[in-house]
Amino acid sequence: MVIAVDGPAASGKGTIARALARHYGLPHLDTGLLYRAVAATVLRGGLDPTLEADAVSACGFEDELLADAWLRTDDVGKIASVVSAHPRVRAALLARQKAFATQPGGAVLDGRDIGTVIAPDADAKLFIQATPEIRAERRHRELQKAGLAPDMDTVLADIRARDERDSSRSDAPMVAAQDAVLLDTTTLSIEAAVQRAVELVETQR
Ligand code: DC
Secondary structure, X not given: OXXXXXXXXXXXXXXXXXXXXXXXXXXXXXXXXXXXXXXXHHHHOOOOOXXXXXXXXXXXXXXXXXXXXXXXXXXXXXXXXXXXXXXHHHHHHHXXXXXXXXXXXXXXXXXXXXXXXXXXXXXEEEEEEOOHHHHHHHHHHHHHHOOOOOOHHHHHHHHHHHHHHHHHOOOOOOOOOOOOEEEEOOOOOHHHHHHHHXXXXXXXX
16 A cells, blocks of 8 residues: 655654554655755755755765754755755656655655655545644744754744745645645644544545
8 A cells, every 4th residue: 555645844744654654564755854865965065955956966865864863954954945846856856756655565655746746646645734833833842852942933934935935846846636635733633643644544545
């Protein structure tokens, strides 16, 4: 079984995708991490993320980089959103994601374009959403736990800017696939959201 989980930053899609993978005993790929690895390579090399050629040259990163905790920071996430708008970057990362999605036995992938581009024939498709305000609150809490003291208005502005960039790019924009089921996690606990996600997968498979 192939399960596609899409949605914006801090919607809960990563947590839900990991829980679904555990529940069904499937391998999981966080595709955002690939774009984050490109962003990290651009930053380390002093390259310009807005230049497609610079971003493309950063697509040959080593797999070990994917385990680097720095990739999960907001600074890298922001640049990941910028490099992900370049069609040649998306093309460079496509084969790896498609291969993961079509491996024998199935898989769970989460990202922005899984249901539309990477795994259009997925057995189950979820699009996770939540209001920008609650997503900013979650991100704010995470950052505080990590010892940072970000300003709430800045976190919310960053979330809105990322949504706008990810959904307005011309190549594979963030959008719910026509056959995706929407799951709004705004008022749900993690446990309730995961339970609902399993129910929704069961109705589709
Ligand atoms: O899910 P994330 O926050 O780790 O993703 C970081 C950025 O990568 C996101 O802002 C847009 C890009 N991305 C994408 O364009 N397509 C995907 N399938 C996953 C992520």
